[in-house]
Amino acid sequence: MTQLLNRILPLVQKPARYTGGEYNEIKKDLADVRVRVAFCFPDTYEIGMSNVGMRILYGVMNQMDGVWCERVFAPWGDMEEQMRQHDLPLWALESRGPVKDFDMIAFTIGYEMSYSNILNMLRLAGIPLRSSERQGLHNMVFAGGVCAYNPEPLADFIDFFCLGEGEEITPEVLDLYDRAKAEGWTKEAFLLAVSKIDGVYVPSFYRHEYAEDGTLEAVVPLVDVPAVITKRVVEDLDRAYWPTKMIVPSTEIVHDRANLEVFRGCIRGCRFCQAGFSCRPVRRKSADVLFRQAKETLEDSGNNEITLSSLSTSDYRELKELTDRLIPYCAQSKINLSVPSLRADNFSRELMEKLQTVRKSGLTFAPEAGTQRLRDVINKNLTEDEILTTCANAFSGGWNNVKLYFMLGLPTETDEDVLGIAELVYKVIKTWKEHAVNKKRGLRVHVATAYFVPKPHTPFQWEKQITPEEYLRRCKLLKDHFYSRSIEYDYHAPDLSRLEAVMARGDRRLGEVILAAVENGAKLDGWDEYFRYDLWLDAFRSCGVDMDRYTTRGYSDDEILPWDHIDVGVSRGFLLRERDRAYEAQITPDCRHGCAGCGANKLLKEVSCDA
Amino acid sequence: MLRAMFSKTGDAVWISHLDLMRLFQRAFKRAGLPLTHSQGFNPRPSVSIALPLSVGVESHCELLDFQLDGVEVPVEELRERLNEKLIPGIRVLSVYDDGMKLKELGLLRCEVVMEYDRPVPEGAGESVRALFGRDQLLVEKKGKNGVTEQDILPMIRSLSVEASGDAIRFQAVVCCQDPSLNPMQLVAAVERYLPELSPVYKKVSRMELFDKNGQPFR
Ligand code: SF4
Numbered sequence: 001m002t003q004l005l006n007r008i009l010p011l012v013q014k015p016a017r018y019t020g021g022e023y024n025e026i027k028k029d030l031a032d033v034r035v036r037v038a039f040c041f042p043d044t045y046e047i048g049m050s051n052v053g054m055r056i057l058y059g060v061m062n063q064m065d066g067v068w069c070e071r072v073f074a075p076w077g078d079m080e081e082q083m084r085q086h087d088l089p090l091w092a093l094e095s096r097g098p099v100k101d102f103d104m105i106a107f108t109i110g111y112e113m114s115y116s117n118i119l120n121m122l123r124l125a126g127i128p129l130r131s132s133e134r135q136g137l138h139n140m141v142f143a144g145g146v147c148a149y150n151p152e153p154l155a156d157f158i159d160f161f162c163l164g165e166g167e168e169i170t171p172e173v174l175d176l177y178d179r180a181k182a183e184g185w186t187k188e189a190f191l192l193a194v195s196k197i198d199g200v201y202v203p204s205f206y207r208h209e210y211a212e213d214g215t216l217e218a219v220v221p222l223v224d225v226p227a228v229i230t231k232r233v234v235e236d237l238d239r240a241y242w243p244t245k246m247i248v249p250s251t252e253i254v255h256d257r258a259n260l261e262v263f264r265g266c267i268r269g270c271r272f273c274q275a276g277f278s279c280r281p282v283r284r285k286s287a288d289v290l291f292r293q294a295k296e297t298l299e300d301s302g303n304n305e306i307t308l309s310s311l312s313t314s315d316y317r318e319l320k321e322l323t324d325r326l327i328p329y330c331a332q333s334k335i336n337l338s339v340p341s342l343r344a345d346n347f348s349r350e351l352m353e354k355l356q357t358v359r360k361s362g363l364t365f366a367p368e369a370g371t372q373r374l375r376d377v378i379n380k381n382l383t384e385d386e387i388l389t390t391c392a393n394a395f396s397g398g399w400n401n402v403k404l405y406f407m408l409g410l411p412t413e414t415d416e417d418v419l420g421i422a423e424l425v426y427k428v429i430k431t432w433k434e435h436a437v438n439k440k441r442g443l444r445v446h447v448a449t450a451y452f453v454p455k456p457h458t459p460f461q462w463e464k465q466i467t468p469e470e471y472l473r474r475c476k477l478l479k480d481h482f483y484s485r486s487i488e489y490d491y492h493a494p495d496l497s498r499l500e501a502v503m504a505r506g507d508r509r510l511g512e513v514i515l516a517a518v519e520n521g522a523k524l525d526g527w528d529e530y531f532r533y534d535l536w537l538d539a540f541r542s543c544g545v546d547m548d549r550y551t552t553r554g555y556s557d558d559e560i561l562p563w564d565h566i567d568v569g570v571s572r573g574f575l576l577r578e579r580d581r582a583y584e585a586q587i588t589p590d591c592r593h594g595c596a597g598c599g600a601n602k603l604l605k606e607v608s609c610d611a
Numbered sequence: 612m613l614r615a616m617f618s619k620t621g622d623a624v625w626i627s628h629l630d631l632m633r634l635f636q637r638a639f640k641r642a643g644l645p646l647t648h649s650q651g652f653n654p655r656p657s658v659s660i661a662l663p664l665s666v667g668v669e670s671h672c673e674l675l676d677f678q679l680d681g682v683e684v685p686v687e688e689l690r691e692r693l694n695e696k697l698i699p700g701i702r703v704l705s706v707y708d709d710g711m712k713l714k715e716l717g718l719l720r721c722e723v724v725m726e727y728d729r730p731v732p733e734g735a736g737e738s739v740r741a742l743f744g745r746d747q748l749l750v751e752k753k754g755k756n757g758v759t760e761q762d763i764l765p766m767i768r769s770l771s772v773e774a775s776g777d778a779i780r781f782q783a784v785v786c787c788q789d790p791s792l793n794p795m796q797l798v799a800a801v802e803r804y805l806p807e808l809s810p811v812y813k814k815v816s817r818m819e820l821f822d823k824n825g826q827p828f829r
Pocket residue numbers: 265266267280281282591594595596597598599600601609610611
């Protein structure tokens with residue numbers, strides 16, 4: 001294997017991503033290993049190694065006696081070609097053993113556009129794709145990650161899903177497997193037993209029935225399994241496992257830095273945001289624990305950058321305590337501290353100044369919508385005033401570069417809202433004219449619009465996606481109203497977001513389509529270099545599945561949704577209420593103004609929601 | 612200024628020059644050895660590696676220059692502490708504070724192995740030796756101004772060729788600075804003039820450095 005690899009590596013781009021051998025990589029003696037787990041990330045090394053969830057679970061699994069968890073990433077196209085040419089099956093980095101030799105194959109799935117990679121990786125490993133084609137305990141395929149909150153498009157391929165945070169459920173599942181393997185259980189017996197673990201969903205134990213009009217009519221449990229599966233959460237983050245011995249990649253990755261997760265959940269409730277709802281309830285780590293973990297991680301890894309992460313770091317209650325300790329420590333050790341996702345409140349503004357955030361990463365806003373009305377509809381609590389004040393400050397400080405992100409196709413959006421984006425941009429330009437210290441250098445405003453994708457477990461989960469033609473019309477409308485040469489406007493082709501919308505709210509009937517697309521050669525769809533919309537259109541056509549069913553049709557609120565049997569904590573009643581408020585352009589204040597009754601606090605037994 | 616001589620072998624040969632600098636910067640930090648930093652808005656630890664090594668090439672004589680910031684550590688201890696925090700394939704062989712000036716660096720002893728899927732044909736060694744015995748050996752060189760041709764013979768100080776089993780091996784001393792010859796060009800010459808001896812796999816190793824007069828460089 002190593003000899004073959006040595007011959008192939010000179011022929012591929014960035015060979016270091018295929019060798020393993022990084023600092024802190026975990027190696028074990030196979031003689032002591034009872035359960036081998038191939039932990040697959042369905043994208044490239046650079047993306048996967050930047051994923052915090054993967055780092056956590058790698059540590060969690062390897063802490064277990066008798067378990068060896070190794071990493072597997074999707075090869076880039078040139079490597080895939082070499083693998084096929086040389087009959088080299090997909091391998092895991094640590095041992096270089098073929099993935100097909102592993103007991104368990106785990107996927108963490110955070111992006112719908114990586115579904116083709118999952119199948120392609122199994123195929124490159126030489127493992128049968130359908131769950132029903134894999135007999136026995138060997139090569140048990142399971143998956144987690146936010147995409148598991150609507151697992152149905154992958155139901156044919158994944159033996160079981162773990163819903164929610166993986167720190168506790170993963171060891172429970174592996175222990176059970178360990179026992180099953182020792183005692184020689186059948187696959188059926190194991191799946192039945194694993195389905196009893198809270199948070200585990202075994203799709204083959206449920207039959208999905210469709211009405212004549214194609215809507216989902218019933219989800220029928222075939223054996224004794226729960227009708228609704230509830231996601232798992234960790235109650236006490238201070239005591240939860242955190243990887244302070246991180247693998248330090250020997251080659252550049254996307255986010256090449258230490259990472260500190262300050263809290264989970266979100267108090268904001270932007271109505272389009274899946275993470276904001278599905279990560280609830282709110283739980284924080286204490287500044288003490290975080291500071292200690294930061295120091296340990298930095299000293300151990302030698303990283304010169306650390307970032308505080310969460311969905312909205314300004315909302316972390318102990319942000320001041322933490323940064324008061326981290327800033328001097330980082331300054332002394334010449335470490336760059338970055339705190340992204342800060343809002344425009346006073347403390348955050350001060351903090352940004354201290355950290356020189358704007359200077360390092362630029363002035364960036366995500367108003368998402370152009371008018372206050374529409375921002376109220378989506379409950380995005382960012383006012384024009386806040387944007388313009390922050391801009392004015394930055395411009396008078398010599399800054400001359402702004403990035404603004406929006407979505408098109410949000411529920412209730414009219415042309416007036418679209419043109420509101422142009423108006424807002426002009427106000428930014430005007431602010432610059434009033435405050436710029438050096439006008440000669442000119443201003444650049446970068447505007448990007450994305451095509452709105454309705455996501456499960458959000459108040460917009462029933463919404464129609466606008467048609468691609470309508471999306472493009474709105475893009476053009478906006479473009480026609482940008483006259484200034486300072487404006488740079490970027491909009492993506494609608495293809496990828498349309499497909500993402502299909503997968504996000506898809507059902508089991510998509511399994512055939514994904515399979516057909518992969519057989520046609522679909523892979524690495526998240527990469528422009530590889531995304532081939534035509535392969536997907538062919539796959540939908542040949543399987544007789546209508547994409548519009550999942551996009552422009554929308555779901556009615558008396559219909560069973562494909563993800564209704566998955567409970568992320570937030571209740572259906574709450575989502576419906578939020579949808580109605582959206583239609584009335586009524587905001588829902590953030591949770592610090594009072595609990596909005598989302599329902600996620602029911603997931604906590606020992607503590608209460610810490611919003 | 613301190614200098615470390617290190618080797619880069621095994622899987623580490625696939626790490627690029629830039630990535631290797633970053634890897635060393637982190638290893639110093641892990642070892643608790645503060646480096647001096649560049650000035651400027653985003654200060655970077657200043658380490659420099661002489662003669663960037665191509666990806667895939669092995670070396671037993673790489674040079675890393677660095678300066679510690681405000682601490683003094685015995686060189687032998689430096690070596691040990693760094694090795695503890697490095698990865699397999701990167702080994703510091705020695706650390707010293709009396710390194711020679713880099714501009715005196717002139718020659719490199721290297722090994723080049725050309726591997727085949729079958730035993731090398733009889734007489735292959737002679738043909739290769741004859742090739743390098745010519746008066747002139749033009750090989751294409753990719754540079755800033757596109758592809759040019761270059762006579763590589765003047766940059767080869769000594770060369771021995773050995774053909775046995777499935778491989779042909781070169782032992783060579785070549786110029787490595789003003790002008791410099793990439794040892795891979797030895798293979799390129801074979802591929803161009805003796806295409807029937809084009810290898811399926813080639814491996815280059817840097818073995819030893821010399822100054823312009825052929826004295827060991829350190
Ligand atoms: S339980 Fe209440 S406070 Fe907690 S996230 Fe839900 S709405 Fe906010």
